[in-house]
Amino acid sequence: MIGLSEEYEKMFRLEGQLWWYRILHERVETAVKQQFGERRDIQLLDAGCGTGGLLDFLRKHDYSHLKGIDGSTDGVAFCRARGLSVTLLNLTDLADYEPAVRYDVIVCNDVFCYFTDNELSTLLHELARRLKPGGILISNNNAFAVFRGQHDLAVGSGRRFVRADFEQRMPRAGLTINTATYWSFVLSPLILAMRQWQDWQLRLGWRKPEHAQSDVYLPSSWLNETLYTLVRIEEKVLPRTPFGSSLFIVSKPTATH
Structure with missing residues (x-):
């Protein structure tokens, strides 16, 4: 998404309000608490932190050792x-960023879709190397090619994943998947219908690819809260689901890594 100033501006304005970001940020905190309990002194790196919404969320929840790139x-x-304490650095150069520092938690949300296979393999190896023993890597990822639409074009996303992709990649990088689920x-x-409609607009020439728009917009207050509530209920009733537009993964370094 580098270079898409309009998308960053929308993200900055909306990620504290939009149901999708709120759910994602809460998922991250839940994963952190499952590993570290109520500790707030963990070392956390948000690798590909965007406009800092997650870091800001965690800071408001009293996490004190937060960095981003x-x-x-x-x-x-x-x-x-x-x-926020954030450094300008392309993730392909992660090995050059404070190379001796290790983290309890590294978050890499909606980032892997911008890398080629070789780049992603290198990145996963480096992320695994930068985790402390007992640390976790949290990632959220675009899922299932059937959901591809104007949103992907607007944010420059190059690919979508299924769990099997990471079941193959993670062990080679020295990581073991702890939990993984699709959502929502x-x-x-509803999301699939919207994306298919977007795809037809492109196919029929009703919208040009260069005019594609992302799904980052704030619906009416009642609808935003309704969507948030529905997904929260899903999390409680169906903690693991077989399908969804996103894939949330928590992984750990392998014992011998």
Whole structure:
């Protein structure tokens, strides 16, 4: 998404309000608590932190050792406007960033879709190397090619994943999948219908690819809260689901890594 100033501006404005970001940020905190309990002194790196919404969320929940890196000057500028400790760095150069430092938690949300196979393999190896013993890597990922639509074009996403992709890649990088689930299952028919409609608009020439728009917009307050509530209920009733537009994974370094 580097270079897409308009998308970063929308993210900065909406990620504290939009149901999807709120759910994602809460999922991250839940994964952290499952591993570290109520500790707030863990060392956490948000690798590909965008405009800093997650870091800001965690700071408000009293996590005190937070760092971020991102390859976008727009994203870093928005992070620094929030007073966050963020460094401008492309993730392909992660090995050069404080190489001796290890982290309890590394978060890499909606980032892997921007890398080629070789780049992703290298990145996963480096992420695994930078984790402390007992540390976790949290990632959220675009899932299932059937959900591809204007949103992917608008944010420059190059690929979508299924769990099997990471079941193959993670062990080679020195990582073991601890938990993985697709979400949001309950909203997937609605999301799929919207994405298919977007795809038909492109196919029929009703919208040009260069004018594609992302799904980052704030619906009416009642609808935003309804969507948030539905997904929260899904999490409680169906903690693991077989389908959804996103794939949330928590992995750990292998014992011998």
